[in-house]
Amino acid sequence: MDLFEYQAKDLFRRAGIPVPDGKVASSPDAAQKVAAKLGGRVVVKAQVQVGGRGKAGGIKLADTPTQAKEVASQIIGMDIKGHKVRRVLVERAGDIKAEFYASFLLDRTAKAFLGMVSAKGGVDIEEVAATDPEAIARVHVSPLTGIQPYHIRRLLYDGAIPKEAHKGASFLIEKLYDFFVASDASLVEVNPLVLTGDGNVVALDGKVSLDDNASYRQPSYAKLAGEIPLPKQEKIAKEKGLNYVKLDGTIGIIGNGAGLTMSTLDVVSQAGGSPANFLDIGGGANAETMAAGIDLIFSDRKVKSLFVNIFGGITRCDLVAKGILGALDQLPNLKAPIVVRLDGTNATEGRKILSDAARPNINMAPTMLEAAAKAVALTKRGRK
Amino acid sequence: MSILLDDGTRVLVQGITGSEGTFHTKRNLAYGTKVVAGVTPGKGGQKWEDQVPVFDTVQDAVDDTGANASLIFVPAKFAADAILEATDAGIGLVVCITEGIPALDMARVYPYVRAKGATLIGPNCPGLISPGKANMGIIPGEITGPGPIGLVSRSGTLTYQVMYEMFTRGVGQSTCIGIGGDPIVGSNFIDVLGRFAHDPETQAVVVIGEIGGDEEERAASFVKENLDKPVVAYVAGFTAPEGKRMGHAGAIVSGSKGTAQAKAEAFEAMGIRVGRNPTEVAELAIASIR
Numbered sequence: 001m002d003l004f005e006y007q008a009k010d011l012f013r014r015a016g017i018p019v020p021d022g023k024v025a026s027s028p029d030a031a032q033k034v035a036a037k038l039g040g041r042v043v044v045k046a047q048v049q050v051g052g053r054g055k056a057g058g059i060k061l062a063d064t065p066t067q068a069k070e071v072a073s074q075i076i077g078m079d080i081k082g083h084k085v086r087r088v089l090v091e092r093a094g095d096i097k098a099e100f101y102a103s104f105l106l107d108r109t110a111k112a113f114l115g116m117v118s119a120k121g122g123v124d125i126e127e128v129a130a131t132d133p134e135a136i137a138r139v140h141v142s143p144l145t146g147i148q149p150y151h152i153r154r155l156l157y158d159g160a161i162p163k164e165a166h167k168g169a170s171f172l173i174e175k176l177y178d179f180f181v182a183s184d185a186s187l188v189e190v191n192p193l194v195l196t197g198d199g200n201v202v203a204l205d206g207k208v209s210l211d212d213n214a215s216y217r218q219p220s221y222a223k224l225a226g227e228i229p230l231p232k233q234e235k236i237a238k239e240k241g242l243n244y245v246k247l248d249g250t251i252g253i254i255g256n257g258a259g260l261t262m263s264t265l266d267v268v269s270q271a272g273g274s275p276a277n278f279l280d281i282g283g284g285a286n287a288e289t290m291a292a293g294i295d296l297i298f299s300d301r302k303v304k305s306l307f308v309n310i311f312g313g314i315t316r317c318d319l320v321a322k323g324i325l326g327a328l329d330q331l332p333n334l335k336a337p338i339v340v341r342l343d344g345t346n347a348t349e350g351r352k353i354l355s356d357a358a359r360p361n362i363n364m365a366p367t368m369l370e371a372a373a374k375a376v377a378l379t380k381r382g383r384k
Numbered sequence: 385m386s387i388l389l390d391d392g393t394r395v396l397v398q399g400i401t402g403s404e405g406t407f408h409t410k411r412n413l414a415y416g417t418k419v420v421a422g423v424t425p426g427k428g429g430q431k432w433e434d435q436v437p438v439f440d441t442v443q444d445a446v447d448d449t450g451a452n453a454s455l456i457f458v459p460a461k462f463a464a465d466a467i468l469e470a471t472d473a474g475i476g477l478v479v480c481i482t483e484g485i486p487a488l489d490m491a492r493v494y495p496y497v498r499a500k501g502a503t504l505i506g507p508n509c510p511g512l513i514s515p516g517k518a519n520m521g522i523i524p525g526e527i528t529g530p531g532p533i534g535l536v537s538r539s540g541t542l543t544y545q546v547m548y549e550m551f552t553r554g555v556g557q558s559t560c561i562g563i564g565g566d567p568i569v570g571s572n573f574i575d576v577l578g579r580f581a582h583d584p585e586t587q588a589v590v591v592i593g594e595i596g597g598d599e600e601e602r603a604a605s606f607v608k609e610n611l612d613k614p615v616v617a618y619v620a621g622f623t624a625p626e627g628k629r630m631g632h633a634g635a636i637v638s639g640s641k642g643t644a645q646a647k648a649e650a651f652e653a654m655g656i657r658v659g660r661n662p663t664e665v666a667e668l669a670i671a672s673i674r
Contacts, residue, residue: 106487108567108568109597109602111491111568112491112495113491143495144496181488184486186487186567211486213460213486214488216460217486247623255541256541257539257540257542258565259538259539259541259542259592259620260541260620262620262621262623262624263542263545263620263661263662265623266622268623270660275623311541312524313544343545345524345526367663
């Protein structure tokens with residue numbers, strides 16, 4: 001789960017990580033109130049999960065509460081690279097002496113935590129990594145021992161952080177690490193981390209990714225997730241416990257297992273079709289899951305056909321076949337062609353169940369590749 | 385020969401009395417795997433299904449039965465504990481099927497298990513099978529048979545698909561291992577490829593990758609330097625949408641885009657042929673030994 005900046009900063013504040021005073025607002029009036037409470041000059045920042053919002057006009061300064069309302073009304077509702085702005089973060093604007101970069105993440109290659117710090121903050125850090133890799137200090141921290149003072153010293157010195165910022169930065173980096181571990185994050189990134197005119201070091205931005213697997217022991221996750229908008233279909237999928245991602249094509253896809261489902265998308269594309277979604281029904285392919293999945297896929301009006309690609313390992317193909325028929329009983333108006341490919345455990349029984357049922361819109365195919373070709377052909381025919 | 389698992393492996397199952405544990409232990413036993421013990425705290429002294437003794441702790445089970453491999457089916461919140469318990473009891477091969485374990489738990493478990501010298505497969509994996517000898521995990525035994533191809537994969541059902549494509553063409557496998565798809569798994573491609581390199585029965589190896597991370601890129605370089613037998617690869621996810629990417633730290637670390645395209649190119653750059661779909665990869669693997 002990826003958090004908005006305002007969510008990350010709320011968590012930072014509670015964890016003792018210095019952040020500017022501020023509050024999120026979802027209307028221009030609310031933004032005005034926050035600005036009035038803060039007093040003085042404020043910055044109004046669009047809350048979207050995409051980079052480049054500053055260039056897109058999503059970050060603006062305001063000298064008075066009335067001006068804050070005005071810029072908030074310009075920013076709320078804006079479309080930034082396909083992301084609609086629903087909220088703004090209103091923060092006290094401070095004077096910035098220098099901008100740095102700091103992050104902690106789970107390094108899956110080294111299988112350890114990795115801290116990174118650089119004096120070259122406030123800019124595209126990937127660019128820095130490409131053109132001036134020496135400018136970024138990288139220090140691995142063993143999850144067994146946790147962060148030590150020497151880790152922080154190395155980050156500060158190797159990252160070329162100026163002396164006057166060492167005290168503040170070292171405090172912030174340690175707190176950032178503690179927060180990273182305590183919140184089960186897979187990434188915390190602060191860019192920029194700033195040295196203010198009065199010598200404080202403050203997190204001016206915050207990106208946090210949390211590990212959904214830890215939600216059982218992180219009671220705050222549910223509320224955070226509730227504030228993150230999902231496309232309509234993905235919201236329904238989440239409620240039904242389906243692993244669904246919406247795409248832009250015309251052929252609905254159901255598979256079992258993430259790898260096989262991804263492979264199914266590829267094979268359909270190779271056959272000249274365009275997948276409408278990714279839907280992995282996992283191991284439990286009963287009639288209800290199937291019906292929910294099929295219903296969900298066809299709620300996308302662009303979908304012209306459906307390809308069900310199942311390899312029965314633990315999943316039994318006879319149950320999948322019954323699930324498909326049960327789903328069709330629940331969806332009597334569904335006339336779109338459905339191509340089914342069953343292989344593996346009880347595939348013969350499953351195929352027989354479907355052919356005995358003799359539904360006009362169900363088409364069987366013996367292999368994954370033939371099924372993909374058939375789904376593409378039927379979709380093209382349906383469109384004419 | 386095979387790698388890691390054979391008909392001499394003495395398996396204990398942690399979580400044997402749960403529904404998943406019971407279902408799959410029955411299948412593994414039916415395949416011929418030597419399941420010598422089960423562990424469920426509080427149920428020590430019982431006999432599972434009237435045939436396998438159950439112990440309260442892994443140490444008791446090891447002391448009593450000489451078990452040397454453990455298969456874990458316990459729920460995610462208890463899984464890190466189960467892996468560490470098996471490791472501390474001296475188990476050399478730990479296979480964790482459980483999915484949904486917090487990454488932080490695995491970040492702590494991994495260095496500990498490594499330091500103890502144990503081999504961990506998984507978590508969030510289908511396990512491994514040495515066809516005709518033994519099956520540890522949830523891979524269906526019916527879709528494969530003994531043969532000369534080694535297989536290592538980050539996926540589950542996609543692996544079954546490739547195994548089955550080879551099997552229906554009359555070619556079996558030495559050992560098939562699903563290493564799991566989590567950010568931190570106990571064994572990576574390189575660990576398994578190194579074992580296949582020294583297994584005389586394995587004449588060729590199939591590597592099945594997925595999008596994300598840089599495991600495939602590293603495996604490609606490893607193959608070029610360390611394997612003198614044919615390797616073919618498959619990567620799923622060419623049409624997967626680019627995930628919402630937060631922050632940039634991930635990209636800086638791996639230096640890889642993590643896309644299927646980048647991975648396929650990395651394999652090809654090292655002289656490894658890449659199948660465009662599961663059927664083609666099976667055909668390439670078979671052709672490579674003929």
